[in-house]
Amino acid sequence: MRYRINGRPVVGLCSNDYLGLADEVLAIHSPAGAGGSRLICGDLEPHRDVERSLATLVGTDDAVLFPSGYQLNLGVLPALIEHEDLVWSDALNHASLIDGLRLARARVSVLDHRASPAPTASVGDVASWWITESIFSMDGDLADVVAMRRHLEDGGALYVDEAHAFGLYSHGRGLLGEHGLVPTAMVGTLGKSYGVAGAFVAASSGVCSWIRSRARSFVFSTGMSPVLVAQIAAAIARVQGAEGDERRARVWLAARHLAQRLGLDSAPSPIFPIVIGDNATAVAIADALLERGWHVQPIRPPTVPDGTARLRVTVSAGHDLASLDAFAQDLLSLLDRAEIPLAIARGLGSPDRSLEGPAR
Numbered sequence: 001m002r003y004r005i006n007g008r009p010v011v012g013l014c015s016n017d018y019l020g021l022a023d024e025v026l027a028i029h030s031p032a033g034a035g036g037s038r039l040i041c042g043d044l045e046p047h048r049d050v051e052r053s054l055a056t057l058v059g060t061d062d063a064v065l066f067p068s069g070y071q072l073n074l075g076v077l078p079a080l081i082e083h084e085d086l087v088w089s090d091a092l093n094h095a096s097l098i099d100g101l102r103l104a105r106a107r108v109s110v111l112d113h114r115a116s117p118a119p120t121a122s123v124g125d126v127a128s129w130w131i132t133e134s135i136f137s138m139d140g141d142l143a144d145v146v147a148m149r150r151h152l153e154d155g156g157a158l159y160v161d162e163a164h165a166f167g168l169y170s171h172g173r174g175l176l177g178e179h180g181l182v183p184t185a186m187v188g189t190l191g192k193s194y195g196v197a198g199a200f201v202a203a204s205s206g207v208c209s210w211i212r213s214r215a216r217s218f219v220f221s222t223g224m225s226p227v228l229v230a231q232i233a234a235a236i237a238r239v240q241g242a243e244g245d246e247r248r249a250r251v252w253l254a255a256r257h258l259a260q261r262l263g264l265d266s267a268p269s270p271i272f273p274i275v276i277g278d279n280a281t282a283v284a285i286a287d288a289l290l291e292r293g294w295h296v297q298p299i300r301p302p303t304v305p306d307g308t309a310r311l312r313v314t315v316s317a318g319h320d321l322a323s324l325d326a327f328a329q330d331l332l333s334l335l336d337r338a339e340i341p342l343a344i345a346r347g348l349g350s351p352d353r354s355l356e357g358p359a360r
């Protein structure tokens, strides 16, 4: 979590490398490339091995690897959702989910943040899909797992993007795994807690074979490089074993510690979205933090709703508690000087309803 910006040493507090694994240098001996799409000649044994071990962890029959989470959501949502299906999408869903739904040309109802869909079970061939993140990337809050379970029990279909949760819970699982819940399709990314790159969708074998033949960003793209696959296999062994347990304990300790130093009641995740409000002030405070050796990014619209520019602070297993103490002190004094009361942006701002109705 320590690196240099313009030659000056800083402590990074904006990465998604929650377990502090991304810097590790591994000696990997592997062919460089897959040589083609997985459907042509790029389907290698290591791809299938990693897919099997991810599926086993999540509790599904199968899983499909993609080179990135963005590419995955762009391909999988249009492959799974039929035009006539009902789709419910959380107002603060990530851009890749929004773009995937646009490509699916589905009738989308945008839900208020963390609200659950009306109980409309899938009828005949018309499915009722709920699309949500589990830990929200820009707000760091959690989706309602009880409501998700109910949606599945009512016959609904559930698509959960666990990008920011996967790896943080028992044995390297996500939030749903922690609650023993297996959705219709679960997305995990491998560039955040797993410290590498890439993503997977875990589902039944029928759904996975449909994805392998229908998701255009899978079909028409070169298979993931075997070098990355080998890195992912190594990361799986580390994240799911005793080292992962120890790193998870450290990141949750860091999250609780920073919460306490900032005077917050709890830390639902390692993500602390500190609301500043206007863009210029958010940039000015981030600059002042950088001068003091803290690298934090100001996140502004359109990534977050208008008027909710924020410092998205993240902690990791790589942070020592003394650094977090010093950071909290600097942050609180800069906020004080700017006369901004400390507030955490959990679900703040008006929802983006641009997806509502039949997609354009």
Ligand SMILES: Cc1ncc(COP(=O)(O)O)c(C=O)c1O
Residues within 6 Å of the ligand: 067, 068, 069, 070, 071, 073, 094, 096, 133, 137, 161, 163, 164, 189, 190, 191, 197, 198, 199
């Ligand atoms: C919820 C969510 N889904 C998908 C992605 C995209 O994942 P990737 O970085 O692997 O493209 C992100 C990235 O931050 C994300 O936050």
